[in-house]
Amino acid sequence: MLHRNSQKRYYINGAMYFITTVTRGRYPWFDEDILCGLFIDDLELCAAIKNFAVLGYKVNPDHVHLLIRPSAGHSFSEIMRSLKTNFSRNANRLLAGHAGRNLLFRERTPAAQLPRLGKYIAMAENRHGGAIPLPRFRWQSSFHDHYIRDADDLDNHVRYLRRQWIIHGLCDNKWLWIAPPPPPMKAGSRDPAFMGAGRDIILT
Numbered sequence: 001m002l003h004r005n006s007q008k009r010y011y012i013n014g015a016m017y018f019i020t021t022v023t024r025g026r027y028p029w030f031d032e033d034i035l036c037g038l039f040i041d042d043l044e045l046c047a048a049i050k051n052f053a054v055l056g057y058k059v060n061p062d063h064v065h066l067l068i069r070p071s072a073g074h075s076f077s078e079i080m081r082s083l084k085t086n087f088s089r090n091a092n093r094l095l096a097g098h099a100g101r102n103l104l105f106r107e108r109t110p111a112a113q114l115p116r117l118g119k120y121i122a123m124a125e126n127r128h129g130g131a132i133p134l135p136r137f138r139w140q141s142s143f144h145d146h147y148i149r150d151a152d153d154l155d156n157h158v159r160y161l162r163r164q165w166i167i168h169g170l171c172d173n174k175w176l177w178i179a180p181p182p183p184p185m186k187a188g189s190r191d192p193a194f195m196g197a198g199r200d201i202i203l204t
Contacts, residue, residue, distance in 0.1 A: 009145060011075050016055065016148040018157045019066045019076060021084065024138035028061035032132060034123045035091055036175045039064065041116060042087045050074040050082060058164045059175035065161055067148075067178075076145060084139050090117060094124050096131040 023029055030036050036059045043066070047054050052074060056067035070076050094117075124132050148154050158178055165173035 009077060010147055011077075012147060013072050014069070016067065016069045016154070017076050018146040018148060019068065019080065019143055020063060021066075021080065021143040022063040022140045024140055026062040027135070029091070029134060029137055030059050030064070030175075031061045032134060034094065034120055034127065034132060035137075037123075038090060038094070038117075038120050039087055040175070042090060043083060045116075046079065046083045046086065050079050052076075052079055054179070056158065056161055056178040057176070058161045060164060060168055060170070065164070067157065067161070080143055084143075088137055088139060091137040093117060094120055094132050095135070095137060096133045 030039070039059060040057070043054060043057065046052075047068075050073075051071040053069040054066070055069060056065075058065045068076065068079065070079060124130065146157070148157065161176060161178060162173070164170070164176065
């Protein structure tokens with residue numbers, strides 16, 4: 001097993017983390033490409049606001065894997081709380097199962113007034129004739145985190161991302177992105193500037 005969920009989380013300044021978050025009841029909301037695109041947009045916005053590097057991701061039908069490097073200003077717990085909260089709100093504005101589902105579509109709010117959501121409203125209109133016919137979106141309350149310890153560990157997790165479509169029996173490997181590799185590290189080495197090894201460790 002690559003991942004272990006624990007109530008005790010280790011925050012290491014400058015470190016890289018592999019994070020997995022799952023939908024409530026493993027419902028396959030991300031079979032809908034519109035929601036996948038919205039999630040990636042929200043991830044990129046969150047990265048800009050919370051000042052963290054996105055080094056890879058894979059969106060599966062019922063869960064998402066992220067490879068990120070937080071800055072000193074925001075822990076990965078803060079990042080995940082913000083990302084999950086904002087995506088849930090935005091997604092539910094598009095879904096038929098949400099209580100306020102029809103507001104955006106009924107009022108036909110001009111896309112210019114919704115610079116981020118407008119294009120997804122238009123996609124939903126074109127594909128579904130209105131709100132996306134899915135129940136209200138919800139995440140599971142927690143997430144798994146794994147500290148990337150060295151180059152071998154990073155390579156293992158990058159290969160794990162690339163094999164997701166095989167592992168889960170998907171027909172393709174879309175919604176996968178991995179950043180270009182950093183300068184090469186000697187196998188088994190630890191680079192404090194890259195991995196955060198030897199930096200301050202905070203336990204909560």
